[in-house]
Amino acid sequence: xxxxxxxxxxxxxxxxxxxxxxxxxxxxxxxxxxxxxxxxxxxxxxxxxxxxxxxxxxxxxxxxxxxxxxxxxxxxxxxxxxxxxxxxxxxxxxxxxxxxxxxxxxxxxxxxxxxxxxxxxx
Amino acid sequence: xxxxxxxxxxxxxxxxxxxxxxxxxxxxxxxxxxxxxxxxxxxxxxxxxxxxxxxxxxxxxxxxxxxxxxxxxxxxxxxxxxxxxxxxxxxxxxxxxxxxxxxxxxxxxxxxxxxxxxxxxxxxxxxxxxxxxxxxxxxxxxxxxxxxxxxxxxxxxxxxxxxxxxxxxxxxxxxxxxxxxxxxxxxxxxxxxxxxxxxxxxxxxxxxxxxxxxxxxxxxxxxxxxxxxxxxxxxxxxxxxxxxxxxxxxxxxxxxxxxxxxxxxxxxxxxxxxxxxxxxxxxxxxxxxxxxxxxxxxxxxxxxxxxxxxxxxxxxxxxxxxxxxxxxxxxxxxxxxxxxxxxxxxxxxxxxxxxxxxxxxxxxxxxxxxxxxxxxxxxxxxxxxxxxxxxxxxxxxxxxxxxxxxxxxxxxxxxxxxxxxxxxxxxxxxxxxxx
Numbered sequence: 001x002x003x004x005x006x007x008x009x010x011x012x013x014x015x016x017x018x019x020x021x022x023x024x025x026x027x028x029x030x031x032x033x034x035x036x037x038x039x040x041x042x043x044x045x046x047x048x049x050x051x052x053x054x055x056x057x058x059x060x061x062x063x064x065x066x067x068x069x070x071x072x073x074x075x076x077x078x079x080x081x082x083x084x085x086x087x088x089x090x091x092x093x094x095x096x097x098x099x100x101x102x103x104x105x106x107x108x109x110x111x112x113x114x115x116x117x118x119x120x121x122x
Numbered sequence: 123x124x125x126x127x128x129x130x131x132x133x134x135x136x137x138x139x140x141x142x143x144x145x146x147x148x149x150x151x152x153x154x155x156x157x158x159x160x161x162x163x164x165x166x167x168x169x170x171x172x173x174x175x176x177x178x179x180x181x182x183x184x185x186x187x188x189x190x191x192x193x194x195x196x197x198x199x200x201x202x203x204x205x206x207x208x209x210x211x212x213x214x215x216x217x218x219x220x221x222x223x224x225x226x227x228x229x230x231x232x233x234x235x236x237x238x239x240x241x242x243x244x245x246x247x248x249x250x251x252x253x254x255x256x257x258x259x260x261x262x263x264x265x266x267x268x269x270x271x272x273x274x275x276x277x278x279x280x281x282x283x284x285x286x287x288x289x290x291x292x293x294x295x296x297x298x299x300x301x302x303x304x305x306x307x308x309x310x311x312x313x314x315x316x317x318x319x320x321x322x323x324x325x326x327x328x329x330x331x332x333x334x335x336x337x338x339x340x341x342x343x344x345x346x347x348x349x350x351x352x353x354x355x356x357x358x359x360x361x362x363x364x365x366x367x368x369x370x371x372x373x374x375x376x377x378x379x380x381x382x383x384x385x386x387x388x389x390x391x392x393x394x395x396x397x398x399x400x401x402x403x404x405x406x407x408x409x410x411x412x413x414x415x416x417x418x419x420x421x422x423x424x425x426x427x428x429x430x431x432x433x434x435x436x437x438x439x440x441x442x443x444x445x446x447x448x449x450x451x452x453x454x455x456x457x458x459x460x461x462x463x464x465x466x467x468x469x470x471x472x473x474x475x476x477x478x479x480x481x482x483x484x485x486x487x488x489x490x491x492x493x494x495x496x497x498x499x500x501x502x503x504x505x506x507x508x509x510x511x512x513x514x515x516x517x518x519x520x521x522x523x524x525x526x527x528x529x530x531x532x533x534x535x536x537x538x539x540x541x542x543x544x545x546x547x548x549x550x551x552x553x554x555x556x557x
Contacts (some may be wrong), residue, residue: 011556015547073536073542075210079507084527085535 024075029099036102039109047109058097065096154182157485161403162243162251164233165259166190168198169456169470170241171221173257176478177224180483186226187251189243190260193218195553196289197546199467204292205285206330207300208506211293231520233260236423239451249479254464255308255481258420258454262319270384272391272410280387281307281407285327286319299327299407300359303335307406308344310392312382315351316413316434319457319465320422322500323347324551325356325365332372333505346374349394349405351381357463358518361502363512364531368504372376377403381552382410414465418457425452427460436460441516442493450484453477461496463518468499492534496520501541509537 013023038048069092070076080086161177163170174186178505200214222228232246236256243251257383264286264504266274277284281302285292302309305453311328313321328348335344348355348369355369355376356362369376379395380401385408394401394407415434420426425446426435436453441461446452455473457465464473473494480490496516503509511528513521520532551557 008551008557011551011554012544012547014544015550069539073507073539075507075538075542079535079538080506081534082506082529082532084529088536088539 003063031104032106036106037109042091043056043109049054050105050108050112053108056116061100061103062093064100065092066073130508139395155180155482155486156182157184158279159485160252161187161255161257161481162253163188163257163259163341164190164236164243165257165261165456165533166218166222166228167195167259167261167456168194168328168467168549169325169474170257170259171195171218171261171553172470172474172555173455174226175221175223175553177481178225178476179555180478180482184485187229187253188222188226188334189229189231189245189251190218191232191246191408193230196547198319198543199545199549201285201289201292201324202330203505204289205283205295205299205327206334206506207296208330211289214289216290216510218523221550223555227307233417233419235419236425236452238423238425238446238452241451255484256452257481258425258452258458259456260420260438262414262457263417265415266410268413269410271387272385272412276387281390282385283327283407283409283410284385285409286323286411289391295409299409300334302407303331303338303340303344305406306335306340308345308347309402309407310349310403310405311409312349312355312380313351313411314413315381316415317431317436317465318411318414320500321357324409325410326497326503327491328374329368329372330506331407332374337506340436341373344373346372347377348374348378349377349382349403351379353378358512358514358520360518361512361514363509365502368533377415385410405503414457416460419555422456425454432458441496442476442486443480443490444473445480453481455488457524461494463496463498463514464494466498466500467549467552468496468513471548471557474552495521499523501537501545503538503541507538508533508535509541510534510535511540 066089080089136161147252161184163174167548170188174188177184177186195216195218197214200209200247203209205212219228229245231249233243235244241253243253266272274287274291276282277291278297281298283295283298285295309331311324313324328346331344354362355365366376370401380396382392383395391402394403411487411537414533415428416437420437421435426438427438437458437460439445439448439454439459439461444453444455444459456470476492476494479492483490499513501509502512510531512530515521515522520530522528528534548557
């Protein structure tokens with residue numbers, strides 16, 4: 001790569017997904033992250049019950065991410081050819097796991113509302 | 123403490139920061155150079171289009187004219203994937219006009235001649251275009267007629283493939299190759315003795331069809347033969363050795379110093395020129411790559427090397443600056459450039475900024491500083507799902523982009539991912555002048 005700048009990377013990602021889809025995904029990722037921080041700040045604590053379910057969803061996210069990448073690139077586990085491939089595979093898995101955990105935690109928090117709200121209503 | 127933060131303003135802050143990041147993404151603009159120079163670019167392929175997009179950003183007021191009759195733009199690095207049934211033919215096709223910036227003129231005619239003294243270009247429609255600077259980027263010509271007994275209408279039947287000829291022929295090549303991978307027999311994978319586009323492509327086709335046959339459970343029925351034009355398998359010695367080893371692993375037999383001369387499609391026999399005279403090899407599948415030459419107008423306009431590649435006619439340019447050695451207002455970029463390496467899209471990506479630099483410098487009345495070192499890249503596919511990311515320069519040195527991370531001579535999944543996912547995107551970004 002010559003001049004692998006941030007701008008080049010953005011241009012490449014725009015071409016991979018199309019500019020509309022790419023920026024939509026960036027906005028969604030940013031919104032989910034913002035919503036995650038929002039519920040953390042709103043609740044002023046981590047709900048370990050929600051976090052447990054989020055953790056349980058992590059392997060699912062990891063596997064889904066790996067299968068997605070393999071599926072769109074006509075490849076499989078048998079194509080792993082060296083250490084860097086294992087690192088890439090793990091990286092994809094970790095990204096999928098973290099994304100899934102944040103998503104699951106945030107959705108639970110948004111849907112179920114703030115802890116203590118039910119008691120207050122009762 | 124956290125309670126003190128108003129939630130709306132917190133969210134607003136986050137989105138504002140994001141918007142600010144997004145707004146700052148376009149690279150810092152270089153001050154444009156004011157000029158009324160007339161720049162003619164012959165060819166609106168990868169090189170011509172990328173250069174036009176970059177020049178529009180660098181120059182203010184230049185009259186940029188592209189001359190190219192082709193309505194279709196081809197993403198040629200995708201042809202090997204089409205010919206292995208991995209992508210449909212339309213994967214490589216777009217419109218020439220999709221990529222051109224506004225403010226340039228496209229003349230949809232063929233260039234028929236250049237008068238480098240009067241500085242004019244003559245087109246097939248009878249127009250005469252005056253230029254101050256001329257960029258030769260017409261690509262090259264596939265000389266199919268040079269193979270006796272062969273014509274393009276044979277591709278796809280009777281075990282004949284020719285993926286270089288374009289998307290529809292690449293798709294037909296897959297028809298013939300998939301039948302071969304199913305039925306088995308002897309496959310001959312040839313390459314010409316001339317300079318050629320992407321010298322890795324003949325190898326990729328060999329590996330991919332071998333892999334297809336393996337996956338179909340037909341490995342035992344295959345007699346795969348790679349027919350090299352000289353005594354090596356690749357122009358870079360260390361890569362050639364590696365390919366020899368991978369061939370050994372796959373059971374692909376190399377045959378050396380055989381140049382395809384003729385085919386007898388009825389009898390399925392190919393004739394090769396060898397140092398010991400003609401030799402015949404029978405086949406069930408043959409992949410034909412014809413000799414490759416500069417378009418006739420380059421030679422007829424006196425722009426070719428007189429003492430090198432005399433049968434091929436590549437433009438006589440300095441190998442570091444790509445400037446014509448006899449006419450300093452002419453540059454050549456892409457396949458037509460008479461340099462020892464670099465008929466690939468990756469080379470174009472490295473060549474275009476060099477030509478841009480010297481051209482803009484010439485307009486400003488100074489000397490350019492950028493140089494091209496012969497960089498070429500080839501994600502050498504060795505099977506579906508793995509490739510070797512081979513990058514090298516004029517001196518046959520390996521010049522890996524990710525040293526210590528992506529080994530150039532290892533068959534890796536990550537290199538395949540790059541070819542499969544990132545390459546076309548990078549190519550498109552290059553066309554737009556953004557990579």
